[in-house]
Amino acid sequence: MVMMTRLEQQLSFCTELDKLKGILRQSLLMDASRRENSAEHSWHLAAMAMLLSEYAAAPVDLTRVLKMLLVHDVVEIDAGDTFAYDTVNVETQHAREVKAADRLFGLLPPEQGAKLRALWDEFEERQTPESKYANALDRLQPLLQNFYSGGQSWIKHGVTREQVAERMKAVQIGMPEVWPAVQGIIAAAVEKGMVKG
């Protein structure tokens, strides 16, 4: 067994991260040219987090929000992206992702891997102000993607108004001031036939 230095372990994890660019989501780019991948989605969320923190329901430590968003989808490298409205795969999602987290964060020096794992757990548990804000962004961004790309992903999967509204509750919790804008987008999506009324 080859012993890796601390830096080698870290660079090996950094190299592994490249695979997130190949994980495709159901959302399209806004020009509808192709599906979005989880790496560019994560960038978009982090950039939005720095721009919209004034709307977080409670004051947040932005650094922790950014770190959380940068790693929140890394488990998809092994577990794949699970479509929000796919009831079958959503059931097994957590177990698949926990296994992925064990392997991926295990590539890092132990104390650094444990910190990332704790951030991922925090994101998943949606209890802290940072996690609630991060989860709100993780719902708001796909809403914008789906709406501005013409709703193809919603139409393809026959998504209803109730399903979108239920999914967007995280925005109501984490960014209450943004909720009326979200309601407006949902109403427009129904009116345009993108979402079943």
Next chain:
Amino acid sequence: MVMMTRLEQQLSFCTELDKLKGILRQSLLMDASRRENSAEHSWHLAAMAMLLSEYAAAPVDLTRVLKMLLVHDVVEIDAGDTFAYDTVNVETQHAREVKAADRLFGLLPPEQGAKLRALWDEFEERQTPESKYANALDRLQPLLQNFYSGGQSWIKHGVTREQVAERMKAVQIGMPEVWPAVQGIIAAAVEKGMVKG
């Protein structure tokens, strides 16, 4: 003229950001399946920044580094990506990017746009510890991309060892402890015929 609310201006900028996913770089994904885009590149840099900050030449404010990396390529939405070894377009790059920065950051509420613009200027000027560290990462990540994808981008453009070493000086400045690892990768790239010796 329609007056936009503060939130509308911010969401309009967030929507504009989507275009960075369509800006292609010369680097390939590590599986060589396609070219990398500037949005996923920005995510990769930010994730690396949170993992490797112990190697920064001087202590850094990680939040500012992350913000800087999240916005450092946004100007490419208008100005396009300029290949590092393209001597003709590198000459006009700064002027094109300044014009892009004026338009793009101008979409935001003025004080927020000015803050982002200042972060982008700071990144470009490479004077602060945060900027030196961010620029080091902006060189290290493409080195990993090019090396692990088989050096196709280097080979295609006939890049020499001297050109790569010159470009990697930012790593020597911003992350001196990582410099020996970079030298090792350059030597391996020459040995494998990816870079002209």
